Amino acid sequence: MPRQARLTERAIAEAALAVLDAEGIEALTMRHLAAGLSTSAMALYNHFSDKEAVLEAVTQLMLAEIEAPPPGMSWQETARRIMRSARAVALRHPHAAPLIARFPPRTPDALAFVEAGFRSFRAAGFDPRSTAQAYRTLVAYSLGTQEIEVTGYFAAHPAAGGPAGSLDQPSAGRLMPTIQEVGPELANQDPEQQFEYGLNVVLAGLEALLPRR
Amino acid sequence: MPRQARLTERAIAEAALAVLDAEGIEALTMRHLAAGLSTSAMALYNHFSDKEAVLEAVTQLMLAEIEAPPPGMSWQETARRIMRSARAVALRHPHAAPLIARFPPRTPDALAFVEAGFRSFRAAGFDPRSTAQAYRTLVAYSLGTQEIEVTGYFAAHPAAGGPAGSLDQPSAGRLMPTIQEVGPELANQDPEQQFEYGLNVVLAGLEALLPRR
DNA sequence: ACCTGAACACCGTTCAAGT
DNA sequence: ACCTGAACACCGTTCAAGT
Numbered sequence: 001m002p003r004q005a006r007l008t009e010r011a012i013a014e015a016a017l018a019v020l021d022a023e024g025i026e027a028l029t030m031r032h033l034a035a036g037l038s039t040s041a042m043a044l045y046n047h048f049s050d051k052e053a054v055l056e057a058v059t060q061l062m063l064a065e066i067e068a069p070p071p072g073m074s075w076q077e078t079a080r081r082i083m084r085s086a087r088a089v090a091l092r093h094p095h096a097a098p099l100i101a102r103f104p105p106r107t108p109d110a111l112a113f114v115e116a117g118f119r120s121f122r123a124a125g126f127d128p129r130s131t132a133q134a135y136r137t138l139v140a141y142s143l144g145t146q147e148i149e150v151t152g153y154f155a156a157h158p159a160a161g162g163p164a165g166s167l168d169q170p171s172a173g174r175l176m177p178t179i180q181e182v183g184p185e186l187a188n189q190d191p192e193q194q195f196e197y198g199l200n201v202v203l204a205g206l207e208a209l210l211p212r213r
Numbered sequence: 214m215p216r217q218a219r220l221t222e223r224a225i226a227e228a229a230l231a232v233l234d235a236e237g238i239e240a241l242t243m244r245h246l247a248a249g250l251s252t253s254a255m256a257l258y259n260h261f262s263d264k265e266a267v268l269e270a271v272t273q274l275m276l277a278e279i280e281a282p283p284p285g286m287s288w289q290e291t292a293r294r295i296m297r298s299a300r301a302v303a304l305r306h307p308h309a310a311p312l313i314a315r316f317p318p319r320t321p322d323a324l325a326f327v328e329a330g331f332r333s334f335r336a337a338g339f340d341p342r343s344t345a346q347a348y349r350t351l352v353a354y355s356l357g358t359q360e361i362e363v364t365g366y367f368a369a370h371p372a373a374g375g376p377a378g379s380l381d382q383p384s385a386g387r388l389m390p391t392i393q394e395v396g397p398e399l400a401n402q403d404p405e406q407q408f409e410y411g412l413n414v415v416l417a418g419l420e421a422l423l424p425r426r
Numbered sequence: 427a428c429c430t431g432a433a434c435a436c437c438g439t440t441c442a443a444g445t
Numbered sequence: 446a447c448c449t450g451a452a453c454a455c456c457g458t459t460c461a462a463g464t
Binding site: 103104106108111115118131135139140145148151153154159184185198200 | 367
């Protein structure tokens with residue numbers, strides 16, 4: 001049989017992502033990860049300074065999966081594609097996705113979508129400052145929407161018909177009629193439709209606020 | 214001297230929040246928390262099923278700090294105040310703030326701002342579905358902006374002049390001129406101004422997309 | 427009903443030693 | 446240069462026992 005592939009940063013990070021996808025974050029221990037690579041936990045420390053560095057590398061792999069749209073499209077269409085691709089990556093790696101909020105893109109592959117996005121904004125005539133402001137707003141919406149979707153935020157939201165408060169408290173429904181009325185709508189809507197709605201909101205807001213071009 | 218205050222859910226959660234504020238998330242162990250309350254780690258399990266439940270309770274305390282605006286204001290002004298108050302709470306509890314993304318409001322005190330927000334949208338003539346859609350978009354921006362501010366996302370962003378990639382990779386600046394150009398703007402701007410910009414974007418987008426009233 | 431201390435089954439990481 | 450196994454200093458939680 002062929003020799004075991006060499007232990008590299010990339011191979012370790014890929015194995016870590018596989019563990020996350022298959023077994024979740026609590027299963028990602030240095031010992032378990034090493035066992036999957038047929039090595040010892042301590043061997044990993046020759047390639048990463050600590051577990052945090054492994055998680056950072058996993059994040060770079062995920063960010064590299066975000067597709068950078070080709071040049072030539074409008075800034076709106078470019079932003080739309082990047083945001084949808086980022087959502088698709090998060091849904092493909094639900095257990096690993098929360099890491100994306102902790103580690104920004106660093107490697108060239110992980111930065112590709114950023115460069116493509118910036119380029120389309122600059123080509124549309126926005127100055128660097130406006131481009132940075134728009135980017136930050138889009139990142140905020142993307143990270144927040146990931147949290148909501150991946151953790152099932154509104155599925156567990158009491159306003160969405162989630163678990164009631166403790167018994168010694170008055171019924172929230174009695175005190176909060178508007179939550180009773182609006183709550184079910186939070187959980188009943190299609191997640192993709194909700195994502196698209198918020199994306200339309202952000203893009204419409206940017207169109208209204210970005211300096212005329 | 215007076216007898217030690219009784220061990221209650223609230224007292225434990227308040228002590229946990231104090232530990233988080235003073236020493237950070239990694240210092241919040243069941244043993245350390247118990248020691249601060251002059252009791253044993255196992256005593257905490259008479260009040261909470263596990264550590265996760267303690268963290269959930271801490272989150273309810275923080276959410277209860279978000280101010281619910283009085284009735285009578287426009288939906289825009291109501292949303293603006295809630296969003297600013299949520300940001301202030303997160304900045305007051307930077308180590309605990311990431312918990313807000315994991316546990317939705319559940320207790321009546323924690324739900325007060327939600328009821329106030331829903332009420333202002335309904336009073337402005339939006340139906341329950343539109344109200345839910347707007348709320349989800351605002352929550353996404355709020356959670357995302359918290360992540361960005363509390364973790365210093367853009368301070369560490371290579372596009373903002375953060376640490377370079379590994380040495381065996383080509384210089385990102387060579388390959389990504391637009392990141393070189395726009396990046397510094399990400400780190401150099403005032404966080405509050407950036408937050409307000411994104412908030413204006415979301416509110417302008419909602420105004421453009423919400424059904425006529 | 428509430429609390430205790432010992433113990434269990436883990437962690438991430440250090441260290442001394444190997445090749 | 447890379448890897449190993451034992452050990453250290455912790456964790457969250459179970460358990461048997463107390464009041």
